[in-house]
Amino acid sequence: MTCSLTHSKTVVNPRMARIHISSDALEAMDSPAVCQQCEDHPCMDACPTGAMVIDEQLGIVVVHPEDCTGCRACEAVCPYAAIFFDPEKDTALKCDLCGGTPECVKTCRLHALTFPTAKEAVIAAGTGGAEDCGNGEDCGCGDSGEEGGDDR
Amino acid sequence: MVGGFTGQILNVDLSTGKHKVEALDFQLARKYLGGRGYAAYLLYRNGAHVEPFSPESVIVLSTGPLTGLPGTGSKFVMVTRSPQTGLFLDSYSGGHMSAEIKYAGYDHIVIGGRCDRPSYLWIDDGRIEIRSAAHLWGKSSYDTETTIKKELGDPAVRVMSIGPGGENGVLYACVSTDYYHQAGRGGMGAVMGSKNLKAIAIRGSQGVKVADGQALLNLMRNEMEEAFEQSEFGANRIRYGTTYTTVSTPVLGIMPTRNFQSGVPENIEGLNCFTMREKLVVKDKACFGCQIPCLKYSVVTYGDGAGTKLVGPEYETIALLGSNVGVYDIGLVAKANLLCDLNGLDTISTGNTIGFAMECYEKGLLTKEDTGGLELKFGDHNMVFTLIDKIAHRDGIGDLLADGVMRAAEKIGKNSSNYAVHVKGMEIPAYDPRGAYAMGLAYATASRGGCHRRAKPVEVPRLSADQYSQFGSRGNATLVKRLQDFREVVHSALVCDPALRFGFEATLGTMSRLFKYTTGWDMSEDELRTLADRVDTLIRVFNVREGFDRKDDRLPARFLKDPLPSGPAKGKVVDAESMETMLTEYYTLRGWDDRGVPTRDTLHRLGLDEIAGDIA
Ligand code: SF4
Ligand code: SF4
Ligand code: SF4
Numbered sequence: 001m002t003c004s005l006t007h008s009k010t011v012v013n014p015r016m017a018r019i020h021i022s023s024d025a026l027e028a029m030d031s032p033a034v035c036q037q038c039e040d041h042p043c044m045d046a047c048p049t050g051a052m053v054i055d056e057q058l059g060i061v062v063v064h065p066e067d068c069t070g071c072r073a074c075e076a077v078c079p080y081a082a083i084f085f086d087p088e089k090d091t092a093l094k095c096d097l098c099g100g101t102p103e104c105v106k107t108c109r110l111h112a113l114t115f116p117t118a119k120e121a122v123i124a125a126g127t128g129g130a131e132d133c134g135n136g137e138d139c140g141c142g143d144s145g146e147e148g149g150d151d152r
Numbered sequence: 153m154v155g156g157f158t159g160q161i162l163n164v165d166l167s168t169g170k171h172k173v174e175a176l177d178f179q180l181a182r183k184y185l186g187g188r189g190y191a192a193y194l195l196y197r198n199g200a201h202v203e204p205f206s207p208e209s210v211i212v213l214s215t216g217p218l219t220g221l222p223g224t225g226s227k228f229v230m231v232t233r234s235p236q237t238g239l240f241l242d243s244y245s246g247g248h249m250s251a252e253i254k255y256a257g258y259d260h261i262v263i264g265g266r267c268d269r270p271s272y273l274w275i276d277d278g279r280i281e282i283r284s285a286a287h288l289w290g291k292s293s294y295d296t297e298t299t300i301k302k303e304l305g306d307p308a309v310r311v312m313s314i315g316p317g318g319e320n321g322v323l324y325a326c327v328s329t330d331y332y333h334q335a336g337r338g339g340m341g342a343v344m345g346s347k348n349l350k351a352i353a354i355r356g357s358q359g360v361k362v363a364d365g366q367a368l369l370n371l372m373r374n375e376m377e378e379a380f381e382q383s384e385f386g387a388n389r390i391r392y393g394t395t396y397t398t399v400s401t402p403v404l405g406i407m408p409t410r411n412f413q414s415g416v417p418e419n420i421e422g423l424n425c426f427t428m429r430e431k432l433v434v435k436d437k438a439c440f441g442c443q444i445p446c447l448k449y450s451v452v453t454y455g456d457g458a459g460t461k462l463v464g465p466e467y468e469t470i471a472l473l474g475s476n477v478g479v480y481d482i483g484l485v486a487k488a489n490l491l492c493d494l495n496g497l498d499t500i501s502t503g504n505t506i507g508f509a510m511e512c513y514e515k516g517l518l519t520k521e522d523t524g525g526l527e528l529k530f531g532d533h534n535m536v537f538t539l540i541d542k543i544a545h546r547d548g549i550g551d552l553l554a555d556g557v558m559r560a561a562e563k564i565g566k567n568s569s570n571y572a573v574h575v576k577g578m579e580i581p582a583y584d585p586r587g588a589y590a591m592g593l594a595y596a597t598a599s600r601g602g603c604h605r606r607a608k609p610v611e612v613p614r615l616s617a618d619q620y621s622q623f624g625s626r627g628n629a630t631l632v633k634r635l636q637d638f639r640e641v642v643h644s645a646l647v648c649d650p651a652l653r654f655g656f657e658a659t660l661g662t663m664s665r666l667f668k669y670t671t672g673w674d675m676s677e678d679e680l681r682t683l684a685d686r687v688d689t690l691i692r693v694f695n696v697r698e699g700f701d702r703k704d705d706r707l708p709a710r711f712l713k714d715p716l717p718s719g720p721a722k723g724k725v726v727d728a729e730s731m732e733t734m735l736t737e738y739y740t741l742r743g744w745d746d747r748g749v750p751t752r753d754t755l756h757r758l759g760l761d762e763i764a765g766d767i768a
Contacts, residue, residue: 001220001221001222001441002222002369004359005222005362005365005368005369006365006369008359009365009366010155010361010362010365011359011360011361011362012220012221012222012359012360012361012362012365013255013357013358013359013360014251014255015255015356015357016359022307022308025330025331025332026294026298026331026461027461028434028435028437028449028461028463087357087358088357103369106369106373107222107369107372107373109373109377109380109443
């Protein structure tokens with residue numbers, strides 16, 4: 001939620017997020033996927049249109065949606081399954097570190113997300129550092145996305 | 153543009169297979185918000201005396217303006233007229249479905265009619281399809297969910313489904329979603345079953361606008377975080393979830409034991425939250441958007457429960473399928489819980505009903521002849537497992553029990569109704585009001601019958617003895633109304649009330665700000681209080697229209713006549729005088745007359761003039 005809201009300013013939509021969590025509910029396994037900002041950026045190398053470029057300031061790959069054709073070459077090569085697609089425009093979405101200070105990290109109350117330095121580009125979630133993340137897909141932290149709140 | 157809402161209501165007619173999208177009425181949304189409030193309006197408008205199992209009945213599936221947004225855990229509610237009680241029924245569930253409904257573009261989904269054969273409804277944003285469920289009929293809720301996800305080719309699709317219990321019209325059949333979440337009470341699953349509706353699958357890709365995203369994020373990250381750090385309950389809520397209540401109710405002597413024959417469990421160590429955490433819990437989980445992962449993923453590795461994996465059991469389940477049936481091993485309770493989930497049965501009503509049957513057997517009111525040779529003995533966990541299966545399939549004695557304790561007692565006759573612990577046909581959950589009279593008032597006035605979700609004043613009277621009386625009437629009407637009103641707002645919002653109360657100790661002031669940042673509306677605390685009163689009164693009018701009034705706002709005989717045998721509330725019954733006094737005071741606070749019927753003045757004050765004629 002945080003990711004989509006931050007990038008759009010007004011709209012919450014987990015499908016627009018650049019971090020997703022996939023869950024196997026029956027086994028209670030939650031795996032967050034987010035870009036690891038690879039030095040060798042296979043995604044950019046695979047992009048046939050030049051829609052992916054290195055951001056000078058952060059030194060990471062960012063997407064220029066106006067040049068993206070939605071071919072999914074980047075998705076196919078990303079080792080971390082960290083590229084998603086805008087459901088309306090069908091253009092690639094990837095983590096841009098919110099320009100240097102990741103907003104999701106600020107939201108995660110359980111501190112499953114950490115962010116040592118911008119250049120290291122490690123959101124620990126993506127490397128399996130997320131044992132604390134109790135949330136399934138689309139949680140408040142992960143952002144793809146009786147009495148309990150249930151009825152018993 | 154108002155934020156928070158999607159602005160659309162989807163109407164689906166299962167008989168014709170047609171659907172139509174209707175615009176949300178923002179004036180009504182300001183009057184009722186969403187969730188319980190707006191759904192009550194939609195159900196009310198569907199008319200009086202609608203047979204719950206007829207095609208004319210509707211299920212209103214609702215979210216609210218805060219659902220699926222930053223703040224706290226999201227919920228949805230299903231609303232219909234209960235086949236178990238004939239009352240207004242609202243059943244809530246967490247998980248991720250609630251947010252998905254919003255992202256699919258709907259604030260509410262109204263489902264009427266009846267499919268001519270087993271079917272499921274597939275809502276993919278604006279694409280609506282009724283698909284065959286021939287291959288799913290008879291399957292457990294887990295298998296149904298897994299199969300539908302597979303055949304739709306997307307594990308991220310959200311599914312709510314019924315099990316055999318709902319198919320077979322068990323009057324307390326539930327609806328399951330995300331495997332482990334249940335809209336449990338009042339027979340919502342049976343209403344789905346009567347419509348030949350095995351499941352609803354939803355996928356949404358649309359966004360929801362908010363008025364002030366940055367303020368919303370700041371409130372959630374900073375203030376709520378701080379409130380949490382200072383919360384008395386916060387840490388325990390995360391560590392133990394609802395099961396922490398196993399610490400408080402035995403101390404008050406109000407944890408149902410052997411069909412409410414006692415409030416002091418014989419061996420609480422076998423069931424309490426510490427044992428559960430140590431023996432079963434392997435991971436904390438959360439509902440969509442929740443920062444307080446109160447859900448406990450449990451795995452049983454020993455004994456007759458071995459192999460059980462589920463989220464739970466929750467406190468209510470531990471009490472009703474544990475001490476109430478004489479079972480004192482948390483692993484066995486977890487297994488009974490799983491069996492209820494797979495079969496699509498409400499764990500509260502199931503445990504209460506099995507406890508009732510066991511007491512009837514103990515007292516000779518049910519014999520081996522009635523049970524088909526089964527010996528219904530307290531403490532026999534295998535018998536509990538067997539009965540769950542029989543109830544879900546209406547097999548043998550299960551057929552009698554599938555209608556709940558009120559109807560079973562009518563059929564058994566003799567004096568068995570003395571042991572049927574329900575209000576208006578809904579089985580009582582896990583707080584014995586003999587140790588906290590205010591809880592008696594909460595049960596008597598809850599809109600759906602024997603229910604703890606409108607107000608749960610069990611500890612407050614003891615802790616604030618200067619304002620309320622634990623064994624008497626003083627102050628309790630005010631307390632119950634205040635707690636109910638807070639939930640009217642939160643359940644219309646619609647987010648998790650335990651997360652707000654036990655996590656952030658939130659107040660109406662917090663709610664008011666959450667509404668401001670999401671919808672853009674300035675809703676003062678006073679406006680919210682009036683809204684709460686309006687929703688509560690509208691639902692009361694619904695119930696009065698169905699013939700309910702003061703004569704029905706009663707507690708079961710057990711709480712009035714049988715003194716608790718031990719514990720701190722030893723010797724107590726809820727005395728008739730206290731009960732009548734609390735009721736009269738409560739009606740007065742609500743602006744209802746002595747029969748518990750909202751007065752014309754009250755309806756006028758709340759902007760409900762147009763329905764005054766319905767109860768004249
Ligand atoms: S999108 Fe994938 S391949 Fe590209 S930098 Fe990120 S993790 Fe590496
Ligand atoms: S989907 Fe877009 S960004 Fe990815 S490779 Fe194709 S054009 Fe480049
Ligand atoms: S507090 Fe528990 S029930 Fe409520 S939303 Fe959070 S995880 Fe769900």
